[in-house]
Amino acid sequence: MGKYIARRFLQMIPVVIFSTFLIYAMVFAMPGDPTAGKCGERACPPAYVAEFRDKYNLDDPLPVQYAKYMGDVLQGDLGENQYGVPVAEELQERFSVTGRLALMALVFEGVLGILAGVLAGLRKGGFIDNLVLVSTLFVISVPIFVIGTVMQYFFGLNLEIVPALASGDNPSFMALLMPAIVLGSTSLAYIARLMRTNIAENIKSDYVRTAKAKGLSNRRIVGVHTLRNSLIPVITFMGYDFGALLGGAIVTEGIFNVTGVGGYIFTGIRNRDGIAVVGAVTALVIVYLVMNLIVDLLYGALDPRISND
Numbered sequence: 001m002g003k004y005i006a007r008r009f010l011q012m013i014p015v016v017i018f019s020t021f022l023i024y025a026m027v028f029a030m031p032g033d034p035t036a037g038k039c040g041e042r043a044c045p046p047a048y049v050a051e052f053r054d055k056y057n058l059d060d061p062l063p064v065q066y067a068k069y070m071g072d073v074l075q076g077d078l079g080e081n082q083y084g085v086p087v088a089e090e091l092q093e094r095f096s097v098t099g100r101l102a103l104m105a106l107v108f109e110g111v112l113g114i115l116a117g118v119l120a121g122l123r124k125g126g127f128i129d130n131l132v133l134v135s136t137l138f139v140i141s142v143p144i145f146v147i148g149t150v151m152q153y154f155f156g157l158n159l160e161i162v163p164a165l166a167s168g169d170n171p172s173f174m175a176l177l178m179p180a181i182v183l184g185s186t187s188l189a190y191i192a193r194l195m196r197t198n199i200a201e202n203i204k205s206d207y208v209r210t211a212k213a214k215g216l217s218n219r220r221i222v223g224v225h226t227l228r229n230s231l232i233p234v235i236t237f238m239g240y241d242f243g244a245l246l247g248g249a250i251v252t253e254g255i256f257n258v259t260g261v262g263g264y265i266f267t268g269i270r271n272r273d274g275i276a277v278v279g280a281v282t283a284l285v286i287v288y289l290v291m292n293l294i295v296d297l298l299y300g301a302l303d304p305r306i307s308n309d
């Protein structure tokens with residue numbers, strides 16, 4: 001297992017370098033003046049422009065700029081946004097909100113998606129199976145901003161069951177509940193369909209017939225043997241999806257006024273705040289890769305043969 005972890009960790013290094021360099025290049029190598037709009041409608045004074053370019057090494061070749069930036073990142077310094085606030089401090093506050101939102105969405109989609117997929121797979125062709133297929137197809141077909149707006153209107157404004165907006169720097173569990181359901185709804189549909197297919201296939205496998213011949217109960221066959229093998233691709237999806245939930249919550253956070261990472265990136269893009277955008281996306285890349293590493297470790301726990309490859 002130790003060699004397996006070390007190999008997976010070493011594989012992350014070139015991915016981090018390539019992805020962060022690509023992000024950095026897309027922000028700072030694009031045509032245009034990086035100081036445009038930072039001084040209002042007027043052009044910035046030459047002294048400000050010179051200080052800005054010197055501060056962010058914009059007069060150096062792009063590889064040198066990137067190397068200096070990554071040197072600061074390795075020391076925990078993600079730079080400062082256009083207001084002089086350290087990006088790391090901003091992200092620390094906003095990651096706590098987006099992290100809670102993504103975790104709640106992951107639990108919601110995982111629990112209900114796996115449960116619906118198991119019930120549909122065990123009763124393939126029955127009422128529950130058809131209900132799961134139709135409902136998940138409906139959820140997949142409807143854009144997430146439509147789902148969010150409709151739920152906000154009915155459950156937040158009309159029925160007032162949950163808050164319509166998750167305002168504030170530290171929203172409560174109830175305030176994040178509806179955004180989490182909206183954020184995880186599409187993934188829930190995919191997990192349910194994926195789990196249904198895996199259960200339906202594995203229930204016909206040779207090892208299941210052998211377990212039945214040995215006299216094992218259906219609960220043990222499904223709960224231990226079939227479910228364990230069927231969870232491997234589902235865990236893969238959920239691991240990747242957690243990283244996607246962190247970075248793809250821009251629309252959901254916008255609908256429910258959640259002060260998270262998604263809104264921070266959107267504001268940085270709109271204000272042409274390159275350091276804020278690069279710092280936030282770099283942090284998301286690292287989180288995404290760490291989640292992939294955790295998924296690989298879970299592979300080894302579910303199937304020890306994987307970690308011995």
